[in-house]
Amino acid sequence: MSQHRPVGTPGRAGAVPALPDLPEATVARLPEYLRALHNLAETGNDTVSSEELAAAAGVNSAKLRKDLSQLGSYGTRGVGYDVALLIDQIEFVLGLTQRRAVALVGVGNLGHALAGYAGFVSRGFRIAALFDADPARVGEEINGLVVQHIDELPRVAAEERIAIGVIATPATAAQSVADQLVAAGVTSILNFAPCVLAVPDGVDVRKVDLAIELQILSFHEHRKAALTGLPPTSGPGLPPAAGGGLASPLGGSVGAGLTGLPGGLAATGTTEPAPTGSFRSTNAEAVGS
Numbered sequence: 662m663s664q665h666r667p668v669g670t671p672g673r674a675g676a677v678p679a680l681p682d683l684p685e686a687t688v689a690r691l692p693e694y695l696r697a698l699h700n701l702a703e704t705g706n707d708t709v710s711s712e713e714l715a716a717a718a719g720v721n722s723a724k725l726r727k728d729l730s731q732l733g734s735y736g737t738r739g740v741g742y743d744v745a746l747l748i749d750q751i752e753f754v755l756g757l758t759q760r761r762a763v764a765l766v767g768v769g770n771l772g773h774a775l776a777g778y779a780g781f782v783s784r785g786f787r788i789a790a791l792f793d794a795d796p797a798r799v800g801e802e803i804n805g806l807v808v809q810h811i812d813e814l815p816r817v818a819a820e821e822r823i824a825i826g827v828i829a830t831p832a833t834a835a836q837s838v839a840d841q842l843v844a845a846g847v848t849s850i851l852n853f854a855p856c857v858l859a860v861p862d863g864v865d866v867r868k869v870d871l872a873i874e875l876q877i878l879s880f881h882e883h884r885k886a887a888l889t890g891l892p893p894t895s896g897p898g899l900p901p902a903a904g905g906g907l908a909s910p911l912g913g914s915v916g917a918g919l920t921g922l923p924g925g926l927a928a929t930g931t932t933e934p935a936p937t938g939s940f941r942s943t944n945a946e947a948v949g950s
């Protein structure tokens with residue numbers, strides 16, 4: 662089978678292109694494919710097999726073939742995928758053919774690091790404005806941009822056509838900043854503050870929380886230790902219980918089964934009720950979803 666462009670690829674002047682309605686998990690993998698494809702292109706590869714691309718992107722090849730088939734891309738039997746064409750297709754679907762303007766709110770420790778990160782430009786984004794509420798930070802120049810007071814947000818958002826707002830303020834300020842971004846017409850927010858944001862329908866929120874990622878890894882460490890009966894890999898941790906399992910905070914032995922979970926929690930996890938009303942809290946995890 663040959664490789665096809667998806668319906669409505671760039672070049673059809675005036676047309677509003679039809680985009681495939683992709684599952685969120687597929688959308689989350691597309692940037693991984695794109696990164697791998699750019700690396701392949703830079704190292705002189707014109708074509709790539711699904712197995713090679715899957716390995717470079719860190720996913721299984723059946724999943725990759727299914728994801729790419731949803732873009733209308735099937736590769737060519739015996740040849741694989743055309744690297745340049747696939748880059749075009751994925752960039753088109755992700756809307757990366759235009760450089761989107763990003764506003765960063767909160768220029769403290771994290772904000773400084775983000776404002777100075779050169780990788781956004783090469784991935785299709787332009788940090789167009791920096792905001793802070795602290796008069797001591799206003800006027801500071803970082804990477805050629807001057808920090809402006811948050812009160813300037815509505816004017817600058819319109820002038821710079823800000824598409825995405827990045828929140829790097831303390832959690833206590835994040836909801837009010839999100840409200841200000843939404844009022845200024847920003848409909849996509851990347852939230853680094855450790856809190857859930859309420860936003861109106863039509864506004865997308867992604868959340869990045871490295872502490873959550875570490876907690877998930879901690880769970881896997883804990884589980885591996887429980888399965889092998891070995892103590893955790895670092896720190897004093899919990900003392901091994903009699904019988905080789907790990908002691909839970911409420912007594913009992915996790916390694917001997919899941920009966921020792923605090924409060925009698927079921928091992929399958931809990932389900933939160935869906936938010937109601939006109940506000941929603943998508944707050945999807947930007948890492949690992």
Ligand SMILES: NC(=O)c1ccc[n+]([C@@H]2O[C@H](COP(=O)([O-])OP(=O)(O)OC[C@H]3O[C@@H](n4cnc5c(N)ncnc54)[C@H](O)[C@@H]3O)[C@@H](O)[C@H]2O)c1
Nearest residue numbers: 767769770771793794795829830831832834854869870871
């Ligand atoms: N997601 C992650 O993995 C991760 C990692 C580190 C920090 N964080 C979070 O990022 C946030 C920033 O952390 P930090 O260490 O840079 O904090 P920081 O205190 O150094 O910086 C916060 C900045 O926000 C500004 N600010 C406060 N209220 C504001 C408002 N209403 N409008 C505009 N600016 C405002 C402050 O003046 C300050 O410059 C915190 O919420 C922290 O928990 C997240």
